[in-house]
Amino acid sequence: MFSDTINTGIFVLEPEVFDYIPADRPVDFSSEVFPALLADGKPIYGAVAEGYWEDVGTLESYVSSHKDVMDGKVQVDVPGFELGRGVWLGEGADVHPDAKIEGFAVIGENCRVEAGARIGDYAVLGGNVRVRGGADIERSVVHDNAYLGEGVQLRGSVIGRASDLRRGARCDDGSVIGDECFIGDNAHIAADVKIYPFKTVEAGAVINSSIIWESKGARQLFGRDGVSGLANVDISPELAARVAMAFATTLRKDATVITSRDSSRAARMLKRAFMAGLNASGINVLDLEVAPVPVTRYLTRQPQASAGATIRLVDGDSQSVVIRFFDRDGIDITTDAQRKIERLFAREDFRRVLAGEIGDIGFPRGRWSTTPPPSARPSTSPRSATRASSWWSTTATAPPPSSCPTCWASSGPTCWA
Structure with a gap:
């Protein structure tokens, strides 16, 4: 049956209807309760209402409903005067x-729009919003008490209550800034990105994915020791995979990266996501699993490896993790290399390879050897078999007597484990 009416989910029920609602589980009125009532011969009535209705459960419909008001499709008393x-x-x-108002617009009570600002078509400003000179707002909804600094650009965005957007900040189509957020100077919120309430985006940051659990959107990924933050909050599996893809894009396709971690659950979880990101960009992984940093550095220097990375808890903080990156000499990557990774990460300019070029994951068996073993890990393709033979060891070797099985050093003060 085709109809231009919908069920808005507003019901007036007789008490006896509750006898048809099962206890202790979700119930759908349309598919369960109403058919049961009809089967028992109970009458059901509907009232067709006049006027306009829109399901504003999505951002697009929420913004378009404001447009419909300004287009006169909805009979709404807009506060103030026309x-x-x-x-x-x-x-x-x-x-x-000297401010420009172009097209349809709603400017709420006690708003202040300075000279040089532009309020474009279908812009809605709530009460007490301040718009500084040079700001340009179009097809956007700005809630009460928001501050829009000089040169702020909004295109098809929703800005939450009491949010503060500083000089030159830019929000693209479909972006949403939650209540009481702070967006720093010249920050860029990309299309369809959602910034949840009470978050901070640093000046100059480029945000390409939604900030939900993270405490902030940082301009720079790298800190003093690497990429660090709260485990599963700032450093999520999604972020670990994206950072790995940015890192992988700086390396040649088919290169090998040494990875390791500490024994924490957080590091184990994040390293798995990190390795998946490397593989997705055509990088092979030789995973040491749990290994000390010096061991990781040493093995990264071997001819088979092009770079290394380790994920571990921050010293003295069981809630935070750090991802550290090493060059082919086992040394922390340079500032220039960090910035290159950050640029790729910000633009999401990752290398993605075809299915047949996805990287492999291997695990060392016994002591590392620069001499290819007599046999290599079985492979389904000649290309993979050739590649694997140079860096997979399939023959386990027992450690020398009185040595540590983890780092092969003699037991004692020099043991890295």
């Missing part, structure tokens, strides 16, 4: 004569 055709001005609003 300054001109399609332009409403709230009580106490102050719009500078």
Whole structure:
């Protein structure tokens, strides 16, 4: 059956209807309760309401409903007075004569729009919003008490209550800034990105994915020791995979990266995501599993490896992790290399390979040897078999007597484990 009416989910029920609702589980009225009532011959009535209805459960419908109001499709009393055709001005609003208002717009009570600002078509400003000079707002909804600094650009965005967007910040189509967020100077919120309430985005940061659990959006990935933050909050599996893909893109396809971790669950989880990111960009992984940093550095220097990475808890903080990166000499990567990774990460300019080029994961068996073993890990393709023979060891070798099985050093003060 085709109809231009919908069930809005607003019901007036007789008490006896509750006898048809099973206890202790979710129930759907349309598919369960109503058919049961009809089967028992109970009457069901519907009232067709006049007017406009829109399901505003998505950002697109939420923004479009504001547009429908300004287009006159919905009979709504907009507070304030109509300054001109399609332009409403709230009580106490102050719009500078040199500010531009183009097309339909709603400017709430006590708003202040400074000279040089532009309020474009289908822009909605809540109460007490301040718009500084040079700001440009179009097809966006800005909630009460927000601050839009000089040169802020909004295109098809929703800005939450009491959020603070500083000079030159930019929000692209479909982006949402939650309540009481701080967006720093010249930060860029990409299309369809959601910034959840009470978050901070640092000046100059480029945010390409939603900030939900993370405490902030940082301009720079790298700190003093690497990429660090709260485990599963700032450093999530998704972020670990994306950082790995950015790192992998700086290396030649088919290169080998040594990976390791400490014994924590957080490091184990994040390293698995990190290795998946490397593989997705065509990088092979030789995983040492649990290994000390010096061992990881040493093995990264072997001819088979092009780089290394380790993930472990931050010293003295069981809630935070750090991802450290090593060059082919086992040394921390340079600042220039860090910035290259950050640029790729910010642009999401990752190398993605075809299915047949996805990297392999191997685990050392016995002591590392620069001499290829007589046999190599079985492979389904000649290309993989040739590659694997140079860096997989399939023959386990027992450690020398009185040595540590982890680092092969003599037991004692020199043991790295």
